[in-house]
Amino acid sequence: MNRSGRYIAQLQGDAEYKAFVPNPLPFEIRLDGVLQTLLSKADLALGRLDGISEVLPDVDFFIFMYTRKEATLSSQVEGTQATFSDVLKAEARIEDAEIHKDVDEILNYIKALNYGLKKMEEIPLSLRLIREIHATLLKGVRGESRCPGEFRRSQNWLGGVTIRTARFVPAPAHEVMALLGNLEKFFHDVTALPILIKIGMIHAQFENIHPFLDGNGRVGRLLITFYLCQQGVLKKPLLYLSEFFKSHRQEYYDRLDAVHEKDDIESWLNFFVEGVAITADKAVETTRKILQLRERDLHRVMGLGKSSAKGKILLDFLYKAPLIQIKTVERVAGLKNPNALALVAKLARLGILKEITGQKRNRVFSYKDYIDLFK
Ligand SMILES: Nc1ncnc2c1ncn2[C@@H]1O[C@H](COP(=O)(O)OP(=O)(O)OP(=O)(O)O)[C@@H](O)[C@H]1O
Numbered sequence: 361m362n363r364s365g366r367y368i369a370q371l372q373g374d375a376e377y378k379a380f381v382p383n384p385l386p387f388e389i390r391l392d393g394v395l396q397t398l399l400s401k402a403d404l405a406l407g408r409l410d411g412i413s414e415v416l417p418d419v420d421f422f423i424f425m426y427t428r429k430e431a432t433l434s435s436q437v438e439g440t441q442a443t444f445s446d447v448l449k450a451e452a453r454i455e456d457a458e459i460h461k462d463v464d465e466i467l468n469y470i471k472a473l474n475y476g477l478k479k480m481e482e483i484p485l486s487l488r489l490i491r492e493i494h495a496t497l498l499k500g501v502r503g504e505s506r507c508p509g510e511f512r513r514s515q516n517w518l519g520g521v522t523i524r525t526a527r528f529v530p531a532p533a534h535e536v537m538a539l540l541g542n543l544e545k546f547f548h549d550v551t552a553l554p555i556l557i558k559i560g561m562i563h564a565q566f567e568n569i570h571p572f573l574d575g576n577g578r579v580g581r582l583l584i585t586f587y588l589c590q591q592g593v594l595k596k597p598l599l600y601l602s603e604f605f606k607s608h609r610q611e612y613y614d615r616l617d618a619v620h621e622k623d624d625i626e627s628w629l630n631f632f633v634e635g636v637a638i639t640a641d642k643a644v645e646t647t648r649k650i651l652q653l654r655e656r657d658l659h660r661v662m663g664l665g666k667s668s669a670k671g672k673i674l675l676d677f678l679y680k681a682p683l684i685q686i687k688t689v690e691r692v693a694g695l696k697n698p699n700a701l702a703l704v705a706k707l708a709r710l711g712i713l714k715e716i717t718g719q720k721r722n723r724v725f726s727y728k729d730y731i732d733l734f735k
Pocket residue numbers: 437438517518519527528567568572573574575576577578579580613614616617
């Protein structure tokens with residue numbers, strides 16, 4: 361008897377296929393030595409990340425960039441073409457014909473992520489919140505016609521042009537609400553299973569249910585962040601796994617596949633927990649580098665004599681918006697055009713800013729060393 365669920369024979373027109381109906385969570389799992397070791401590594405790494413976030417003088421700017429990076433990578437897992445730099449340009453309202461049109465998908469992802477994090481300060485994680493997140497994600501972009509904010513009422517499938525050739529067919533539509541009801545209950549489960557095991561199971565179960573007609577991968581990845589926040593694993597939302605999933609995309613899909621194909625829940629959990637450990641370690645490393653960069657550049661700006669106060673205001677702003685135009689500098693630092701130009705020239709001489717367009721007008725300055733830390 362499979363722990364993760366069962367396949368049931370279905371008929372659609374004259375097409376026969378097998379749909380997978382997951383069992384309710386939690387699945388029975390084998391917490392063997394390998395998984396235990398990975399869990400300890402991940403817990404240590406998460407502890408380090410939580411610790412370093414406490415000493416960061418202004419953790420919000422860091423989160424700000426991290427959410428942009430996560431939104432980009434999570435959208436790219438499913439083929440969105442726009443890049444991190446497109447996002448920064450779009451947010452800085454820089455006109456550039458080369459910004460990929462898919463950028464709106466990433467901007468929606470950022471909105472959905474922030475919306476969810478804010479909402480979770482007031483209400484617990486729920487199916488209603490998931491529907492709202494989904495509606496935000498698909499508003500005005502590809503997939504808009506595929507029932508944003510609504511759980512599916514028809515059969516869907518993954519991979520393959522027809523249901524017959526599909527790689528995976530999730531549960532029939534009439535099973536979806538009951539499965540989601542169990543999932544919602546499990547969001548608040550208090551049994552003694554490690555949190556990382558619970559969220560690993562939640563992500564796999566969500567993908568196995570595939571409750572929307574579109575956007576399941578992205579919503580399932582957002583769910584990881586929301587759940588970890590709800591559980592207080594980190595005081596600040598600093599752990600984002602999409603980089604790991606994107607760089608191991610085939611393995612990510614194969615391990616999810618093995619949960620329903622081979623009832624191999626442990627391989628998925630090993631992969632997931634290892635991803636948490638690697639990602640948390642990387643986030644600690646990036647945080648350290650940001651702190652060093654900030655110290656170095658603050659020191660440089662403080663050497664600007666009379667301009668150091670305005671220079672510091674500009675530098676602080678660059679951590680949130682590392683691409684900038686002169687008109688923004690005027691607004692942020694409260695300077696008239698010639699003084700804004702002079703200040704930017706000083707930061708360029710210090711090696712902090714670099715002009716990136718090569719044009720005489722509408723120039724754009726980049727805080728390149730900082731952006732590179734997120735690449
Ligand atoms: N074999 C599989 N079994 C279960 N889930 C899978 C499998 N392969 C991939 N997935 C999950 O499904 C997601 C993609 O689903 P799909 O290709 O249907 O795109 P989608 O539902 O449109 O969602 P989005 O494009 O927003 O990710 C992947 O990101 C992954 O999370």
